[in-house]
Amino acid sequence: MLYRYSRLALGRLAVFVFPCLIAAPLAALAADEFPVSAAQMQSLGVQVQRLEKSGDSSGQAYSARVVLAPGQEQIASAPLAGVVDQLLVAENDAVKAGQPLMRLISPELGELQLKLMEVNSSSRLSQKALQRERQLFSEGIIPERRVQEAEATAAQDAARKRQAEAALRLAGLDSGRIRSIAEGGNVESTITVRAKAAGLVGDVSVKPGQRVQQADMLLRISNLSKLGLEIQIPSARNAQMATVKGAPITVMGRTGVQGEALSVSPMVSDNQVLTLKAAITKGAEQLRPGEVVQVQVPFAGANEGWSVPLQSVVRQGDKAYVFVRTDKGFVATPVTVLASARQTMRVRGGLQVGQEIATASVIALKAAWQGKGGSN
Missing domain, CATH: 2.40.420.20 (conserved putative lor/sdh protein from methanococcus maripaludis s2 fold)
Incomplete structure (x- = not known):
C-alpha cells in the first residue's frame, strides 16, 4: 500500500516539475x-x-575638434629681463615674418654691448701681437714658444668675441648692428621682439610697463593655414582603425573641406573613445581652431x-x-x-x-x- 502511494506521489510530482523546467527557459527567452x-x-x-x-558609402560620421597642425604655433618670449616699453600689435592681428611685435627696455642689453666692445678690442690687440711675434720668430729673434702663446691668446679672444656676438643676436640685434657696436658705435637701449614666422597674434600676456624675466612668454602666434582634426572614435572600432590611415576625411556641412587620416592614439579615454588625428588638406580657411565639426570616416565595411x-x-x-x-x-x-x-x-x-x-x-x-x- 505504501509502495503504491509513493509511486502515485512521484508521478504527480513529475507532472508538476517537468513542465516548469521546460517553461523556465522559454520564459527567459520571451522576457x-x-x-x-x-x-x-x-x-x-x-x-x-x-x-x-x-547605401551611403562616404563613411561613418563622428565628432571632431579643429586643432593647429604640429609646428604651426610659436611663442614670443623675452630674450632678456627688462620692462615692456611698447606693444606694436594686438590680439587677432595678422603679422608677417620679421615684423616687430613689441619693444623692451633691458639693462642687461647695455652690459652685453659693453662686453662685445671689450672683447673686440682685446681680439684686435691679440691679432696684432700674434703678427708681431710671427715676424720676430721668422727673423730668429724669439723662440717658437712665444708664437704658440700668442696664437693661444688670439684664439681665446676670438672665441669670446663670437660668444658676445651670439648673445646679442639672441637678444634680437641683427648682424649689421652687432658689427657697428663692436666697432664702437652707439649703444642700443631697447630690444625689438620680432615674429619668426607669419601668423595670427593671440594670448598677449603682457602690458606696457610690466617687468618680465628672461624667457617669460610675451604672446603667441598661430599659423592658421595648416590645421588638423582630433576625431573621437568609439573604442568598438578599435579593430578597424588600422584600415583608416591615409583615408580621405570629409567635413560635413563645409563644402570643399577635406582631410587625410594620419594616426590614432594608443590610449582609450575615460569616455571609451579613441582619438584619430587627421590633417586638413583642402579648405582650411573655412575652419577655426577649437570649433567642433562632424566628419565622415570611411572605415572598411562602412555600410555595415x-x-x-x-x-x-x-x-x-x-x-x-x-x-x-x-x-x-x-x-x-x-x-x-x-x-x-x-x-x-x-x-x-x-x-x-x-x-x-x-x-x-x-x-x-x-x-x-x-x-x-x-x-x-
Whole structure:
C-alpha cells in the first residue's frame, strides 16, 4: 500500500516539475517581448520607422575638434629681463615674418654691448701681437714658444668675441648692428621682439610697463593655414582603425573641406573613445581652431549596421536596445552602437530589412518592458 502511494506521489510530482523546467527557459527567452496593442500605441504616441539598408558609402560620421597642425604655433618670449616699453600689435592681428611685435627696455642689453666692445678690442690687440711675434720668430729673434702663446691668446679672444656676438643676436640685434657696436658705435637701449614666422597674434600676456624675466612668454602666434582634426572614435572600432590611415576625411556641412587620416592614439579615454588625428588638406580657411565639426570616416565595411534615429536607442545598464514591432507588441533587441552623429546613430544587431522600430515615446515602452521583467 505504501509502495503504491509513493509511486502515485512521484508521478504527480513529475507532472508538476517537468513542465516548469521546460517553461523556465522559454520564459527567459520571451522576457524581452511585451504586448502593446494598437490602441495603446496610439494613446502613448508611439511611432515606428521601417528599417532600410543604407547605401551611403562616404563613411561613418563622428565628432571632431579643429586643432593647429604640429609646428604651426610659436611663442614670443623675452630674450632678456627688462620692462615692456611698447606693444606694436594686438590680439587677432595678422603679422608677417620679421615684423616687430613689441619693444623692451633691458639693462642687461647695455652690459652685453659693453662686453662685445671689450672683447673686440682685446681680439684686435691679440691679432696684432700674434703678427708681431710671427715676424720676430721668422727673423730668429724669439723662440717658437712665444708664437704658440700668442696664437693661444688670439684664439681665446676670438672665441669670446663670437660668444658676445651670439648673445646679442639672441637678444634680437641683427648682424649689421652687432658689427657697428663692436666697432664702437652707439649703444642700443631697447630690444625689438620680432615674429619668426607669419601668423595670427593671440594670448598677449603682457602690458606696457610690466617687468618680465628672461624667457617669460610675451604672446603667441598661430599659423592658421595648416590645421588638423582630433576625431573621437568609439573604442568598438578599435579593430578597424588600422584600415583608416591615409583615408580621405570629409567635413560635413563645409563644402570643399577635406582631410587625410594620419594616426590614432594608443590610449582609450575615460569616455571609451579613441582619438584619430587627421590633417586638413583642402579648405582650411573655412575652419577655426577649437570649433567642433562632424566628419565622415570611411572605415572598411562602412555600410555595415543600421542608421536609426538617436531617440530610438535606449540604455539599460551598459547595454543598448531598440524596440522592434512584433505581432503582439514589441521586443527589446540588443544592439551595439558603432557611431553617433547629430540626430542619428549607426547600430549593429539582430535586425532585418523591413522590421519596424519605435522612434517616439520610447521611454514609455522601456517602462512597459521593465515592468514585464526585461533584461537588467
